[in-house]
Amino acid sequence: MSYSKQDLKDLYEGKLPWPRxxxxxxxxxxxxxxxxxxxxxxxxxxxxxxxLLPIGEHLFIVEKGKERIVKxxxxxxxxxxRRNWKLSALIFARDTREKLEEVYPGIKCPWPEFCEVREFYxxxxxxxxxVESVPVGYPIIFDFLPDLDAFYSDWLGxxxxxxxxxxxxxxxxxxxxxxxxx
Amino acid sequence: MARxxxxxxxxxxxxxxxxxxxxxxxxxxxxxxITKPHILKDDPIKAELFHSRIMSxxxxxxxxxxxxxxxxxxxxxxxxxxxxYTPEGDAVVQSTxxxxxxxxxxxxxxxxxxxxxxxxxxxxxxxxxxxxxPVIAGVHAADNYDILPIFWKGELVxxxxxxxxxxxxxxxxxxxxxxxxVERAGDGLKFDCEKIGSNDKIRRDFEVRIEMGLDLPxxxxxxxxxxxxxxxxxxxxxxxxxxxxxxGYFKKATRELIEEERLNQIARIKQRxxxxxYRDIIPFEIYMSTIPASWLPSRKDxxxxxxxxxxxxxxxxxxxxxxxxxxxxxxxxxxxxxxLWGGLSIAVVQTLSYDGRANLGSLLPCDIKTPxxxxxxxxxxxxxxxxxxxxxxxxxxxxxxxxxxxxxFYMRGFREETFNYxxxxxxxxxxxxxxxxxxxxxxxxxxxxxxxATGVCDGVDTGGWLATPETDVGNWEVWELFMPEMxxxxxxxxxxxxxxxxxSGISMGTMDMLHRLTLGITSGAIGAAHDRIIPNxxxxxxxxxxxxxxxxxxxxxxxxxxxNRLPLVHEVGHxxxxxxxxxGEIMYFDYMPPCMEVFDKDVYVVDNxxxxxxxxxxxxxxxxxxxDLDNGLTNEEISRNMYCIAVHYDEKAKEWSxxxxxxxxxxxxxxxxxxxxxxxxxxxxxxxxxxILDKKLDPLLQEAYRSSMKLxxxxxxxxxxxxxxxxxxxx
Numbered sequence: 001m002s003y004s005k006q007d008l009k010d011l012y013e014g015k016l017p018w019p020r021x022x023x024x025x026x027x028x029x030x031x032x033x034x035x036x037x038x039x040x041x042x043x044x045x046x047x048x049x050x051x052l053l054p055i056g057e058h059l060f061i062v063e064k065g066k067e068r069i070v071k072x073x074x075x076x077x078x079x080x081x082r083r084n085w086k087l088s089a090l091i092f093a094r095d096t097r098e099k100l101e102e103v104y105p106g107i108k109c110p111w112p113e114f115c116e117v118r119e120f121y122x123x124x125x126x127x128x129x130x131v132e133s134v135p136v137g138y139p140i141i142f143d144f145l146p147d148l149d150a151f152y153s154d155w156l157g158x159x160x161x162x163x164x165x166x167x168x169x170x171x172x173x174x175x176x177x178x179x180x181x182x
Numbered sequence: 183m184a185r186x187x188x189x190x191x192x193x194x195x196x197x198x199x200x201x202x203x204x205x206x207x208x209x210x211x212x213x214x215x216i217t218k219p220h221i222l223k224d225d226p227i228k229a230e231l232f233h234s235r236i237m238s239x240x241x242x243x244x245x246x247x248x249x250x251x252x253x254x255x256x257x258x259x260x261x262x263x264x265x266x267y268t269p270e271g272d273a274v275v276q277s278t279x280x281x282x283x284x285x286x287x288x289x290x291x292x293x294x295x296x297x298x299x300x301x302x303x304x305x306x307x308x309x310x311x312x313x314x315x316p317v318i319a320g321v322h323a324a325d326n327y328d329i330l331p332i333f334w335k336g337e338l339v340x341x342x343x344x345x346x347x348x349x350x351x352x353x354x355x356x357x358x359x360x361x362x363x364v365e366r367a368g369d370g371l372k373f374d375c376e377k378i379g380s381n382d383k384i385r386r387d388f389e390v391r392i393e394m395g396l397d398l399p400x401x402x403x404x405x406x407x408x409x410x411x412x413x414x415x416x417x418x419x420x421x422x423x424x425x426x427x428x429x430g431y432f433k434k435a436t437r438e439l440i441e442e443e444r445l446n447q448i449a450r451i452k453q454r455x456x457x458x459x460y461r462d463i464i465p466f467e468i469y470m471s472t473i474p475a476s477w478l479p480s481r482k483d484x485x486x487x488x489x490x491x492x493x494x495x496x497x498x499x500x501x502x503x504x505x506x507x508x509x510x511x512x513x514x515x516x517x518x519x520x521x522l523w524g525g526l527s528i529a530v531v532q533t534l535s536y537d538g539r540a541n542l543g544s545l546l547p548c549d550i551k552t553p554x555x556x557x558x559x560x561x562x563x564x565x566x567x568x569x570x571x572x573x574x575x576x577x578x579x580x581x582x583x584x585x586x587x588x589x590x591f592y593m594r595g596f597r598e599e600t601f602n603y604x605x606x607x608x609x610x611x612x613x614x615x616x617x618x619x620x621x622x623x624x625x626x627x628x629x630x631x632x633x634x635a636t637g638v639c640d641g642v643d644t645g646g647w648l649a650t651p652e653t654d655v656g657n658w659e660v661w662e663l664f665m666p667e668m669x670x671x672x673x674x675x676x677x678x679x680x681x682x683x684x685x686s687g688i689s690m691g692t693m694d695m696l697h698r699l700t701l702g703i704t705s706g707a708i709g710a711a712h713d714r715i716i717p718n719x720x721x722x723x724x725x726x727x728x729x730x731x732x733x734x735x736x737x738x739x740x741x742x743x744x745x746n747r748l749p750l751v752h753e754v755g756h757x758x759x760x761x762x763x764x765x766g767e768i769m770y771f772d773y774m775p776p777c778m779e780v781f782d783k784d785v786y787v788v789d790n791x792x793x794x795x796x797x798x799x800x801x802x803x804x805x806x807x808x809x810d811l812d813n814g815l816t817n818e819e820i821s822r823n824m825y826c827i828a829v830h831y832d833e834k835a836k837e838w839s840x841x842x843x844x845x846x847x848x849x850x851x852x853x854x855x856x857x858x859x860x861x862x863x864x865x866x867x868x869x870x871x872x873x874i875l876d877k878k879l880d881p882l883l884q885e886a887y888r889s890s891m892k893l894x895x896x897x898x899x900x901x902x903x904x905x906x907x908x909x910x911x912x913x
Contacts, residue, residue, distance in 0.1 A: 016638070021638055056722040057801075058722075090856070091860060102823070105758050106757035107729065114485070114882070121857070130722065130723060131725050133716050135463070142459075143461060144458060147459075151456055154457075174904055
């Protein structure tokens, strides 16, 4: 089971009508999807680093030297993929009724006393990368930390060079922000 | 080999079979210890025939039930499902229909075995069992499981189960999903794997109990008769299948079907997802401080945090962890741990195992870690609590779980499978219907929420109701015959949408007027709508749909309005304007509507919202927006404000056009605005941290954090680590 790259490009670019999409959804899945997906995305990028994993509409984990970093398609780099990329983004918190009503007017508006809608932008291209709706005071969510080495080694059978420990390193970022004693 | 005293395989007791089966799974990691499955592979045509014969029998049984039953839930909404189970209670094949119960039906069987029914109660050919207690296995008491053993020459070889949702279970008013139940007795009648008949016949004394205990005994008993007829039909079909394929083949093949599905599920996980750690948060809100309640401690407002972590492990397992969840409460919304499996079943069947082969094997690679004791999902005194309506606390959990899995599909390249969903609000009623009968009433048609956007196209309009994939929400005219209501309108709401490069589906709101009602009380139903905090359900830059609301409109003088031909309420319209309707009082419930009296000509309004959009809204293809505009699904305001698309309506051509130049300018300005509004996260972090240190959060939120920290050291540590709080910090 396999699709041509052109089929997949049409799918990703929204060129297929719903009946055809439904047909693809209903058929058995294609085993080479990931490889073709990454090839298609890589061809679109203005930069050369190898894509290891797309993690959003604009964001990719890429191989840069011996490191693996999160990179926007515009070229902006967010640092090690094991640190929540959001901590290196720009944030706009909709924390008042006025700000919330720009998106959710009138009766559609959540309560600003309880709910904060956080928007994370790329500092390079201003793309809206993630909208996060959470109770006020909730830590910024690290949506996804991939086990990249297990994925490439165990599932794809193509181990990556420069193995990395699978652990959340975000605290290194917020640790730097803590007020220094004294 | 001489038979032992048991009714199971080779004279074993069912308990021995269950213990053996569990041991084999534990020791080998494979269902029933099947290390070399071959029965199905040796003759795939025979195997396919075998599976399809069972499946078609279950589907035919389900149709039989629909024909016998007279209840609108069965006949109109088809909220029922059938399944075939091994002697130990393991799901082999499911019919079409509501897939919540894949494992739960069998868990009732397992419970009977564990509780020594074989000896103490007796299990014989033709015995009829009924169960609806979520503490044993189930989601809410409205779901009734009719269970029938299948014997072959004196040996119990399988079970067949039918589940039906009932409108009346004798619960405290109003309705069958009572949000007013604050004590266990309020849940209604409970049948704890009760033997309600023998020799294929329902006992008369059981019927008497129903006749004396329910407002709608006829519908309840008709459903039982429908379920019993369906079960008998399947039983006889299974005997025919055994006759044709042989008992040995039947026993081995049913077990191999489970093991085969377990292996397939692991293969699907490895083919479609990415291993790693996924995290999200689901708040659960409940506002009961002012409601009438029999048990006074229930009169309390509370928010509970439900952090969720899904780990996809390298071996292809999914593990769900709710560490950090807050405490239980005196309300109807405490799910049992079994109920969580119901939520997971329905999500798994529709995201991964949708090829008609779903069974226990679909769930064996999944694990739900036992939630902390005395949390909302694991109250230690669950037997003393109401469990009548656990969906409000649970349904968004699995909405967001689908989003997590959808994220994974997207990253793997299966963008077309990206998906999430939401639930919404509704109303339930008790009182005298238009025929003078006092009874509970719950229409089965609020499931019209827009599904989340996919990674390749907009979400399906009104297609986001995961609970039952086949719902057609019934024929509304039938509900009008059955309840004292008239449907005023069902309107697609442009403002219900989760905006994004691809938008969510559009939700449909409903308005129905109470008509020929002489006495009624009402409350909210389903209840996932009482969210002052909207669910975190937007993907990759898409927004979640907005707030979900319920309203009650009470006209000042209905007859005058009609006589003067003044407009009745028939649509929500612009969300900023609805509350200013001039001819009546609008009661606005941004929380679960409490129990209250309603009157003839009052209007129920359900203002649904959709799941999440996907991608940056200002990257939406203008042509998609033009199509939506031409179809009347959106408007100029949304196009400009949310998508930065400039549009004009051409009166002559009767269609919309996009101004490409102006659109480019709007989008450039929006990017500029973002760069000027956005601040480095460090700056935000310092301000938010100070707010927390100064304890300036709303008291309800502080109590929510306190509750989670009380139950979880891990959550407490993570919270303090993230915000850099001192060790002795406490809310």
